[in-house]
Amino acid sequence: MTATKESDPSPAGSPRLPAVLGAAGSSSALAGLLGAGAFVLYTVYSWLQWRSFAIRSWDLGIFTQLARDYAHFQAPIVSIKGQGFNLLGDHFHPILVVLGPVYRVFPSAFTLLVVQNLLFAVSVAVVGHLAIKRLGRIPGVCVGIGYALSWGLQSAVDSQFHEIAFAVPLLALSLCALMEEKWRQAWIWAALLVFVKEDLGLTVFMVGLVMAHRSRRPAGLWLAAWGVAWFVLATQVILPAMNPGSAWAYQGQLDIAGLLRDPASLFQGDKVATVLLLAAITAGLSLFSPLALIVLPTLAWRFLSDLPVYWGQEWQYSAVLMPVVFCAAIDALSRRKVLDSAKLRLLSGAALALIAVALCGQFAFGRLADPGQSFSTVNNAAAVSALDAVPSGVTVETDISLMSYLADRTQVYWVGNTNPPPDYVLMDVSGRPGTPDSTTATEAESRFPGTRFITVHADGHFQVARQVAQ
Template sequence: MTTVQKAATDPKPPATAAGLSALSRARQALAPWAVPATVGTLALALYSVFSWLQWRSFTIRSWDLGIFDQLAKAYSNFQPPIVSLKGEGYNLLGDQFHPLLVVLGPVYKLFPHAFTLLVVQNILIAFSVAVIAHCAIKHLGRFTGVSIGAAYALSWGLQSAIDAQFHEIAFAVPFLALSLSALLDERWRSAWIWAALLVFVKEDLGLTVLVVGLVMTLRARTMAGLWLSAWGLGWFVLATQVILPAMNPGDQWAYESQLNIAGLLSDPLSLFHPEKVITVLALVAITVGLCLFSPLTLIVLPTLAWRFLSELPVYWGQEWQYSAVLMPVVFAAAIDTLMRRRPLISLRLRKLLGAAMLLVGVVLSSQYAFGMLLSPATHFPTATAESSNNALAAVPDGVTVETDISLMSYLVDRTEVYWIGNQNPAPEYVLIDVSGRQGVSPDAAAIEAEQRFPGTTYQMVFADSRYQVARQP
């Protein structure tokens, strides 16, 4: 036999065969994720278009994006999260307990820009879409699973979070999705680990972990769930009674006063305020009522409790980021209901229910943030973009600047920014939005700055019908 013939008939070397076997196993493992990943990618594209339209039109919903940008900048430089927007020398770990946000540091180091945080949030939430879609497809079939995954992607709680811009709950959403999907798969260790991480995202989520542990105990009938509950409760107490008061300038948990239990006891009917009732009904509606038949829905109770106990109406409704953590819960509960009642629900009915959830999601989208995408020119106008860019150009890099929320998120990555509503040291620059004022003085920025900082002189460097910029000479 010739050398060529011998080589052709010899078996493949063991290393090559092992490599092909590993590649084959990897392909088999990834294959079930192809469709869910597609659903998640489409969701990411939708979220990114919305965020880009907001950014391009200088639409800033609150000061949160600026606050977390300053946090990420500090972490990227291996510094504590001192956030001047909250006050001079203010450590944000004394405001809310979110040590896990330290992972933003390396990302921000590579991409030092406020828009980076929007991209990070969109990726995290879109990943949760893929997780929910994968879980639904695995247990309910492709059509129903894709329908539920798409409905979840369009759910009003996620829309409101994307619209509100970056917040720490961006990390809680995928953790909950991973934990609850693992729970439905009876992968108890994975469910435990992903749920346990929630305590490092926000202090109130320790109570959510408490209920996840109780639900796990009910399902797995092991002590592991009770240990998870103890972990969640322990971190909630430690964060709110020890860590946050120790790091807060007021030596207290900043949000404790908002839990008005006495007010509820004196007026129990306040729990049925129309806005609160609508929020609960909206949670039920997006799952066409299916979440009501699963014990997983109990996991929404801690979040709804602190929100509805508060006297602040902003917590009661469907806006802002407060409901985002509820979305993985009610959709996992809907999947659980369809799984456990499989003998009573035919394949056709499962498909109809999945399609109904998607239809509800699409219809409700017109009433929430994504409805603005139907008329981007109206809701994301760029008529003032030139004025905004000119005002920003009047503020050089590396200076201190006091401003309102109008352009703060466009300044934080290159300047030290203070919010105009706090007691701040005299900044080098002041930038204010005067578009909503009547009969405003052409040098209002300088005059008001000198009034806030007696003994300091300011002179105008930019003014038009929308913005004014003044600086110390």
Template sequence: MMNTPTGTAPAIQGSRRRGAVRHGYSRWAPVAVAIAVGTAYIAFAAWQWSQFAVKSWDLSIFAQLLDRYSQLQAPIVTVKGEGYNLLGDHFHPLLALLAPVYAAFPHAFTLLVVQALCFAAAAGMFTRAAQRQLGAAAGVVLGLAFGLSWGLQHAAEAQFHEIALAVPLLTGSLIAVLEGRWKAAAIWAAPLVFVKEDLGLTVAAVGILIVWRARTPAGLWLAMWGFGWFLVATLVVLPMLNPAGAWAYADKANPLAVLTDPASLFNRSKGETLLLLLVLTGGLILRSPVALVMVPTLAWRFLSTNDGYWGPTWHYSAILMPIAFVALLDAVRQGNPSRWSWVNSYASHGAAIAGTAALLLQPGLPLPGVIDPKAGEWEPRADAAAAALASVPAGASVVSDIGLMSYLVDSHQVYWIGNTNPDPDCVLIDRIAGGTPAEWGNVIDIALKTHPLTEYAMTFEAGGYELACRPDA
């Protein structure tokens, strides 16, 4: 049996048991929260899909990846480039576990459902942990606040990313840390190194947290595992498989760049991210060492030269939500009360504070858009989009911008228009929302410039969508 310092695991577990007896426990509350959260995100995904709302090329990329895995092929993703191995872009081999799901349901929308279920599972797990310590009502409040938090909502809005798998894994690990189950914490955290390369540093941080709380070798081994895989991924695997022979994002991970532009540390977008973390938890995360697990993620984001990483939108903050809420739970239940009574009183209302903050933040977040009276209206260009897709010959290879790319990858070989590609059967652009520069001209102009040796003719034009195909396609 491992030795634990006085006031760590046994005290936490005892506190949890006393809380369950005092407040009551509902075995169905976590299930109800998970169902509610999953339903909300699936409904949002279905609404997005019906409106032909595409945030980026990422959903298409991951759909192609899983299509290759489901066929037991190397992850060659032509959206990124002809012959491009996606394991040379980011290190996410754990996504291969989704191959059977994609094989059964070979559709890009499947990934949106998978992501919704990942968020739902994490919310249910957290609800169960919260109600064990604070009771059924408080557990449901915190579980819903977690499940509908701004980081997860913006990730859902950005559609599927590999980080979806990390949310339940990190939630399970940090809950286990909170409850003094050190082996379980390590088991939950270890696979994170195969979700994305930077999460090796997060795993190392979890290991250090375990060492801090338990003085157990398991934490040290976990920290070494995480940091070791970060080095293997960034120094060996990614450079080996990347066409350029280097880690594709090394130039953006430049901590020294801040020395030449110190003002960037105080950028408004970074401030918004930090402020939202504090508002969502009522500032209580500052009372918990669990919050230190955020440091690797916030460091690589804020020290990056890519300003797209800095703000609270996109999927980059999804991984922060389990950390923030477990830190909040730790702050409410920790056995280290402040000498100031008002701080203890404030902390004791942590569930109500987080629930209120989450509720007040909702109007500015993506999910409420589904219940907007205008949400049920058919996208004005939806009929044109459907007609454009129907005009693409079955099995044709297509060069496309991001406009309808995600709707083509299931049944066509798709390339992104910004790369150097082999001559396709068709070229499809969305002149309004596809991202193709207007100065490139119409689809015929683009086809002539990018594939000058191949003849194309306009076969569809409506609603801003233009399709040109080879006569023999």
């Protein structure tokens, strides 16, 4: 008797279930590799910064003090910002409470850098996964590489930890779910953004409008309302209640009147360059998707500000725009008929990867080409000696040079504020050649009348002075 082959229950022309599962597993594995590679790259960069004492600003110290307080179930009273300053009165970022348990296990400012790198890497995996599913393996991997190396993420890694670290994966998860028409997931991920930073409520508003347009359901409008409601609540009620000045500290930076007087100010060089670079990193593809409109609230508050630091491409301010423009590019390639061809997808994916690699030389990761020069350790011994001169558990007034390395084990104050007399003062005097060893002690006595300080460490780079009883 001749054996008969079992019939295939799958409809004619449809892929078999094992093939579908295999393809899904393959895309997930590739996306996971993209995320893992990005995490290694980001963390190597952060480690090079950390070991060479290359501190970009006082922000890492600030968020280290916040994490330290949360780790001990305390309100985030950040002395670097000022005596008794509650950081929830600066920006509205209650989501940062999740840093507490992590910091409790790994009590170091470097932990925050690793956390941020992991969050960025998660977003790389999420965006990469969608790109591979929508565009195919090679184009999708190229898009994932382009996103991982995008100048906004590079600048954010270089700028060290900020609260927007949480916004980047949340935006990626929300927009990818939206494109997959998983409306509930998209709603939930986007809704959480209001707890990352107050201005993101307006970004949520835009996500809600795009969702309403695509889904033709009222849920998108509810999401938009949620975003606006939290923006108003945070800026007009919560932040003023927590801020020492009883106001939203950044409201005065929005120079709307200045824009009305001089509309041409919207086209200042740094602003134009930022917009052009946003389009360039996706080879202009993001402009073919309505998702690109989600960048408008962030660009609006930045360009309306009278602070030039917000206009350009440095610092962390553009990180939240990266998942938006790359998801918009994926959307354009996978939805528009004029762009929907295998050859164009391959060329476009390769273009995005090449553009990102080419721009690396102009942004932070270009320093990796010569780490010995970019992250010099010549002054490490001086920094370590200065830190050793400050015992744990004391109060310290300092500049930003070694602030983050002190924040884990001392109570740190920034020298630019009006502070109570500290136990120690540590200052970087390398920019003042020929400074007498007693300078830091003398200057401390002038800032704190009635006190006496003596020099306990001086080596031409750092000086440490200790307060002594009179």
